[in-house]
Amino acid sequence: MIDNKLKTIFATALGIDEAAISDELTYGSIPEWDSTAHMMLVAEIESQYDIMLDTDDIIDMSSPAKAQTIIAKYQD
């Protein structure tokens, strides 16, 4: 499961409750996670972790778990 910091980022970007953030959540699986929310998510992650995601990261970031893996890649 993802850490609390990322959970808060997801809840803010998608405009949903933290309780609704689960491993089953994927891009497009709920109406709230559309392309607008995806861009908010990218912006939040980039600013809060102080990293720059590349094109592949952004289009691969289709679930909270994937996002966690992508962020970890930059923190090694």
Added chain:
Amino acid sequence: MWAAISKHADGINRERIALCDSEQSLTYAELANRVTAAASQLHQFGLPQRPCALLFTPDVETVVQYLACYCAKVPVLLLDPEVSDTNFAALQQRYRFAAVCRAAYWQILDRSASCTRPDLQLLLTTSGSTGAPKAVMLSNTNLVSNAHSIIEYLQLGADDVGISSMPLNYSFGMSLLHTHLVAGATFVLTAESFVSRKFWQLVEQYHVTSLSGVPFSFQMLKTMKFGQMALPSLRVLTQAGGRLPLELSKYFAALSAERGWRFYQMYGQTEAAPRIAYLPPEAQAEFGDCIGKAVPGGELLLRDISSEQVIERELKEGELCYRGPNVMLGYAMDASDLDCDSSIQELRTGDMAERLANGLYRITGRRSRFVKIRGKRMSLDHIEQMLQGQGISDVIVSGRDELLLIAITNDAAKTIAQHYLATLQLHPTLYQLLLCDELPRYSNNKANYPALIAMAAET
């Protein structure tokens, strides 16, 4: 329109792919056969000249039915495939559709639906998801002339490949479909967006040559580091659906110059089927804040808002007006309007503009009470009326592009407003609810919209 498309079935493009989706592809010859067969079914149903609705999913089967409406002269209102039952029922009551096409299947709704005016071909709603009850009536001539104008200035040819990067019930998305088919080019149908891997796989697989979007799409592309993508087949970028912020305009102008792409900023309205003006790529670097010049066959002019006189002087602000063969027949508020004989010579855009010495036009402001959010027009008056209708007596709605502002005075009103906003499916960053002790009003009790905008900027 169908004549302009089906001519490719007999010419050198007959074996060229016209349409493809994840399931199938059709050559122009195959498309002509499929559309002709579908049109004869529409004749059997007795639908020519009867108002119909079509839920426009981006797939080959649905586009075949859509084109069959042109072939059989069935006037059709385009809808978001996700339209709710409530919204559909309201539209059905208003326009009395004879039939509806869902997932490419027709369902007869009203055998006694009356005939529309003979030149009515297409109905488009203008106000995004607010469901404002007004549809733009377009004729076949409106649509064909605009498709030819766009093909001319974009220099589109049969070797081009486009993709449905926007919903097809949205006038910009519809226009992409039309221009590619009239040009004898290929059009790829998908519901995927720029942030999806599948979208870029399709771009690569079909060697897509042109990409299009609204301002937000371009913001997305920039965030995605679009400049680092390979995109060997790309030749053209087109942007419409609202003003592109200057910083983004400069970014894409520079990137396009470097990569050898032609980048077009375009201006239009659903009421003009939809393209009105474009900025030629060579003017992009110096005049990126302009909407450019009228599309081929059209004419732009400015009118003084009090005297209505045409303004001849340079750099003098007036309401931007447009004349051309693509100006709509009129608005339809209900079924009775579908049979009216109105015509419009000159379209008043509701935008204020000025003309530069070189003849290019620049938007300076907006006269009408609407904002554009994610490329969709939202009528502020309509939203205000809807909220009043739901029981909020004291409410003011204003905003700017990409931000809707709603001012209310108590918690009960806030709950109602939040519920209404949920039905609009707006991301929380695209609106602001302001709880005020007293709403900003002038002494004559009229809403003070500039004061509301100033209040929002402070919070």
